[in-house]
Amino acid sequence: MPDTIQLPSTVITDIDQLQAYLQVALQLEHATLPPYLTTAYSARIEANKPAIDIIRAVGKEEMLHLTLAANLLNAVGGQPNLNAPDFVPKFPAHLPTGQNDFRVGLERLSEHAIDIFLAIERPTPPETASVVQYITRTVPIAARHVDPALLKDNDPMVPITPDGENYLLHYQIATVAHADLSDRRRETSEAGVSLLPHVMAQDGPAPITLHYWSIGEFYKAIHLGFVELCHTLGEKALFTGAKKRQVGSTAYFSGGGQSMEVTGLRSALAAIDLIAGQGEGNNSSVYDKEGEIAHYYRFDQIKKRRYYRNPDEHGGDRAGDPQGGRLAVDMDQVYPIRANAKLADYAGHPELERRALLFNGQYRRFLARLTRAFNGEPELLDAKFYLEMFNIKDAMQALIRNPIPGTAENAAPTFEMDKFIDEDETSEATHGMESTTEDRLENFLQLSVQLCGITHFDLTGTGYGKDYFATVEEIVGTPLMQRLLDAFVGLPPTPAPASFQAAILNHPEFGPVARNIIKLWYTATWFQLPTTWRDNFGARARDQSHVPYPYAYAKSLLGPAVGAHPAGAKPSGHQSWALPPMPLPVPEECL
Structure with a gap:
């Protein structure tokens, strides 16, 4: 990248742009669920229960992140929409990892699948990455907006230092210039199929495009957007969303943790910190401030076939070097599902085709119920909602365990939301x-x-x-x-x-x-x-x-x-x- 480039001082300049970023955050948090669940349920539980449990636990936390992203969007007057035509990506989808792009697909448990999951949850780049360009900003923040828990974090997403009775936030948002992208990521961006937005910077008279290094850097931009808009507009003018649209801990609870209502800057930053902290972690620390293992390092356990130790015992382990007990994984003990299956793969097999269409309709209803819950009806996250989640699991497993006649492969859900049967499977004889x-x-x-x-x-x-x-x-x-x-x-x-x-x-x-x-x-x-x-x-x-x-x-x-x-x-x-x-x-x- 040329030395004359003028990096922008900020990236989100108004509420409309913040709302657009938060809708993308919703899409990103959901985009990992179909791949994670497909891979988990492709594994035979007798041989791979530890790996299945790890992947499912991450999936539960992604559901929590989805809920928190909806709360953030609602807090600033947005309207979460999980039924938008492009909300569920067409698999394989494209996600960024530094200079490169990678394809996230629906596939069986394998070394390749775990490598993809590691790429999804990749920590922020090391300082030695030569092509990284940082958007740097130091912003004051009043003490009342800072959750005390953030002050105890030894490695926060955004470093914070005292400034008299208040504090300073020190942002370094890693980006990479369009010219420095790999050919594949550049083609993905130019084709308009990348999920992440881009940033414009000035290089002489013509603006150039910068791309976020990772999903974590994208969340730093959202963090900065909340802080700066609160400064320029005032907290009351920024947080205009109705409180009844928030999904709090009484309405939502799962094994992934408790939700929190977002009603001001303090709770907004805490929600972003929770999403990013549970996800990527960082290059030097395996654990978040609660002592939990970040998603990246949970998948690293499957890759290394060994657990990271509890940080309360022996002080924990170094990043990339788990020293706990052995983690049994048998990549051969899986159902041989067709990768990135499509409805067309089931042509001539009417029952498989029908079940795949029914599953897509079932998943559409699930997203529609979530959309209503995120738009002022949190009571819909009731027992029937959680029962529906288990029904989705059963429907996925039923497809995965049935062979495609005439092939050596099994079926799998397609998640093609434009191809579906919108009816309750139990209402019709099979x-x-x-x-x-x-x-x-x-x-x-x-x-x-x-x-x-x-x-x-x-x-x-x-x-x-x-x-x-x-x-x-x-x-x-x-x-x-x-x-x-x-x-x-x-x-x-x-x-x-x-x-x-x-x-x-x-x-x-x-x-x-x-x-x-x-x-x-x-x-x-x-x-x-x-x-x-x-x-x-x-x-x-x-x-x-x-x-x-x-x-x-x-x-x-x-x-x-x-x-x-x-x-x-x-x-x-x-x-x-x-x-x-x-x-x-x-x-x-x-x-």
Whole structure:
């Protein structure tokens, strides 16, 4: 960059520009959720629970950041809009990392996915980055606007020093000139698909474009914008938003932390500090002022296969050098989902296509409910809202666990918000889907459909179809399993209840096994076969009451059958006890 460049002294000059930046902040905080959740739910929980827990915990905090960004926008008279046509990016999307641009996609758990997550949460640049140009500003701030907690932070986002009875804020906002961008990031910017806004600086007679080095630098610009507009306009003129539009801690709470209302400069800066502190962290410190590990370093744990230690024990660890216990990750134990799946990938497979469209409609309703909650109806963040979040998880997992026929890949949500079916999935009967699994496994699943009254898609969507098939066959033996399946296949495609009962449930050999299959699906438990059955048909060594797969309980069918979640496995939300049970239709294929 030429030495003659005249950097701007500030970047946000009026309320309209601040509102535009905050709407972008909403979009940025949400943009990471589909990639994080898709990757987390692509992993098999038995082998990757620690990694799944880390990614989901970050996702919960991104939801908190989304809420705080909405509070910031509402505080200055804006209107959060999560249903704007371009709010959900088309994946793969583009995000900046210094001079370069990188693509954020929807993909399975892999080294590549974790590298992308690290790039998303990248800390601010080291001072040695040669192409960095800093927008430098020192701004006074009254003591009443400073949260005392910020003064205890040894490494704040914006350094603060005493100035008599008040303080000074020292801004250094890292940018990089358009000419110094990599070819890919320059092309992304010129094509207008970058999510971050740019800044204009003066280089001789012609202005040039500067780009924020990272998302953290973008938030520094918002921080500076609040402080300077408060100086020029006055706090009362800046914070004109109605208090009833704020989502406080009583209306929103999740594992990601508590929300806070933004009613003035002090709370605005505290909210920005929380968003940035939980996210990037910095190059020298792993922990925020609360002793929590920043998002970047949480993902670094997955990358390094080792935990960072608690800072209260041994003083914590240096950035990039975790010394805690081993973190088990098996990148091979994942569902082989198609990366950045599109509806077009499901052409010719009507049930997959329909489920993907239903998911998109479900996600649109979720964003619409959030938009209403952020625009004066915070009471909508109730038990039904949290139940809907769990329903979204279940719908994602059901897609991820179903193969795309004729390929070696599984399906995945597409998040194409312009392609959807806007209806409640439970309001319409569903139909079986094609399968490319082995005939005997397929026949076992079809038998389970008749036994359990659950669709083929939903049984496969639990992720335990193959496991349960293997469990039953291992216990009763292949010959008996084959005879049971042959008896079922010999029935008409839609057998009358009486004929099905006579051939399967009332059969002296098949009946107890079939009833155990029902109990296995509904309770995730194999119960020992009756004594009379063992006496007549022979005892099996593995025929003991046991739980074959500990994590299967959360996917057992008993909870959904009564309109609830498995106790202790899936919290259904605050005050969910007050909601009436949901009516559950019988799938058409089971009638």
